[in-house]
Amino acid sequence: MAGSERVICSSADLTDSGDGVRFELDVDGRAEPAFAVRYRGRVYAYLNRCAHMPMELDWKPGKFFDVWGLHLICSTHGATYAPDTGRCLRGPCFTEGLIPVPVEESAGRVIMKGDPRVRR
Numbered sequence: 001m002a003g004s005e006r007v008i009c010s011s012a013d014l015t016d017s018g019d020g021v022r023f024e025l026d027v028d029g030r031a032e033p034a035f036a037v038r039y040r041g042r043v044y045a046y047l048n049r050c051a052h053m054p055m056e057l058d059w060k061p062g063k064f065f066d067v068w069g070l071h072l073i074c075s076t077h078g079a080t081y082a083p084d085t086g087r088c089l090r091g092p093c094f095t096e097g098l099i100p101v102p103v104e105e106s107a108g109r110v111i112m113k114g115d116p117r118v119r120r
Helices: none
Strands: 005-010 021-027 030-039 042-047 088-090 103-106 109-113
Touching (some): 042 103
Antiparallel strands (some): 021 030, 030 042, 103 109
């Protein structure tokens, strides 16, 4: 999938610290869940996988932020992540972080550009 490009959603689908948009992408022939969120005006996307254990983060589809809209939170373990970097801020994943999916906004759309940097 190197060099691939795909529309994930409309830019209007993402509001600051609001609900995220879930999508799937192909990683080594497997469908992997991912998500995009807007934070402080910019869009960020990650594989939907806690760094501590391979569990999806959202407690309900699209619900990734804590109640204050400041951090992404794992619904299973309570680990918190910085929305703009994916770095673990608190919890059992402290030395790890979320796996970023390269995205950009163009012409009112959120576009995935290339492949995530997947680690096993």
